Amino acid sequence: MSERRGTPRRGEFEYVFPAIRGVQAGREYYATMFPLRMIPRLFSFDDEELLPEQRAQRTLNRSRVPEMARYIVENPDSYVFSALTASVSTDVVFDPITDGAGPSDRIGTLRIPMDTRFVINDGQHRRAAIEEALTMNPDIGDETISIVLFIDVGLARCQQMFADLNRYAVRPARSISVLYDHRDDLSAVTRMAVFSSDFYRDLTETETSNLAARSRKLFTLSAMYNANKALLDGVEEDSLEKRAELVGNYWAVVAKQFPEWGQVRAREVTAGEIRRDFIHSHGIVLHALGKVGNALLERSRDKRSWDRALRPLREIDWHRSNSELWEGRALSGGRVSKSTGNVLLTTALLRNRLNLPLPEDEKKAEDNFRRGDSR
Numbered sequence: 001m002s003e004r005r006g007t008p009r010r011g012e013f014e015y016v017f018p019a020i021r022g023v024q025a026g027r028e029y030y031a032t033m034f035p036l037r038m039i040p041r042l043f044s045f046d047d048e049e050l051l052p053e054q055r056a057q058r059t060l061n062r063s064r065v066p067e068m069a070r071y072i073v074e075n076p077d078s079y080v081f082s083a084l085t086a087s088v089s090t091d092v093v094f095d096p097i098t099d100g101a102g103p104s105d106r107i108g109t110l111r112i113p114m115d116t117r118f119v120i121n122d123g124q125h126r127r128a129a130i131e132e133a134l135t136m137n138p139d140i141g142d143e144t145i146s147i148v149l150f151i152d153v154g155l156a157r158c159q160q161m162f163a164d165l166n167r168y169a170v171r172p173a174r175s176i177s178v179l180y181d182h183r184d185d186l187s188a189v190t191r192m193a194v195f196s197s198d199f200y201r202d203l204t205e206t207e208t209s210n211l212a213a214r215s216r217k218l219f220t221l222s223a224m225y226n227a228n229k230a231l232l233d234g235v236e237e238d239s240l241e242k243r244a245e246l247v248g249n250y251w252a253v254v255a256k257q258f259p260e261w262g263q264v265r266a267r268e269v270t271a272g273e274i275r276r277d278f279i280h281s282h283g284i285v286l287h288a289l290g291k292v293g294n295a296l297l298e299r300s301r302d303k304r305s306w307d308r309a310l311r312p313l314r315e316i317d318w319h320r321s322n323s324e325l326w327e328g329r330a331l332s333g334g335r336v337s338k339s340t341g342n343v344l345l346t347t348a349l350l351r352n353r354l355n356l357p358l359p360e361d362e363k364k365a366e367d368n369f370r371r372g373d374s375r
Contacts, residue, residue, distance in 0.1 A: 019110035030149045037141030040131040043118045068129035073136045083146040084123035090116040122165045173209040174222035190225045192244035223283035230290035253306045257313040280318040284338045288347040
């Protein structure tokens with residue numbers, strides 16, 4: 001038998017979709033699948049010219065769409081898009097596949113009048129990306145995306161759904177994204193370099209990007225990623241393996257310049273003590289060391305020359321308490337700061353200590369910093 005929320009008008013054309021019926025908070029909803037080619041035609045998002053209180057969601061950030069569309073088109077065998085959440089304010093008919101009660105009466109077909117307006121509650125950027133991807137590759141039109149469809153909700157309910165759907169949304173930590181990203185070459189290089197080193201594998205946190213006070217790790221995978229991005233800027237190698245070997249060799253030489261790092265691995269001191277008292281294991285210094293290393297790679301690929309060039313690092317007072325040296329550079333109000341300006345100033349100091357020339361942006365930042373100190 002058909003379960004009707006209302007009876008469609010006589011002669012009315014309908015969309016018919018396979019669906020599973022569920023209940024949340026006493027309200028029926030349906031899980032179904034639509035072909036991608038139908039998404040731009042069926043789903044709309046609110047007029048961007050309306051006031052926020054008259055819309056059911058935020059305005060579309062169009063700058064996000066091209067990258068998402070390219071992700072679909074460039075990864076036709078492996079892209080993944082999560083379900084869209086949408087609502088309709090109309091009468092629908094659900095026809096179960098069986099007449100009796102039980103699990104099978106939740107499976108059937110959903111009939112929706114063709115003049116229905118579908119409103120996206122969550123996934124408007126995915127919808128826009130699908131539309132753009134279809135113009136780039138129409139062949140994906142027969143593929144499907146899952147839809148969670150709510151019925152008769154109205155503007156107030158749509159707005160509350162948007163707030164609730166985004167209430168607990170949390171972006172994954174950058175470290176675990178690097179760990180799991182198999183499309184990005186630099187992520188692969190960073191993983192290979194870290195995991196092939198007993199030293200760095202033991203001291204690098206791969207899941208979170210913020211180290212707890214009691215963590216026994218000194219570095220985060222995300223900090224190593226950022227440092228390697230600077231290290232390999234403009235560096236050409238034939239393969240990921242060769243890049244990873246180059247990166248691993250460089251950081252092995254760097255580790256020799258900081259005896260405290262070795263003391264942590266030997267369990268002579270805790271990682272928390274080193275992070276608390278010194279700044280040399282923090283992300284800003286790793287980033288600066290990556291930029292310095294990039295200059296060394298341009299000069300030579302010889303590890304012995306790197307060791308000679310980096311040896312003055314041992315003479316620097318890396319204590320966080322050395323505010324005369326680090327305040328305004330790596331520290332702001334006594335706290336480590338990772339702003340672009342702080343990275344430039346920290347790198348400039350290292351280059352000066354290593355007798356390396358400063359690029360124009362670091363020279364400008366250093367000059368401004370010194371003028372500020374002199375006033």
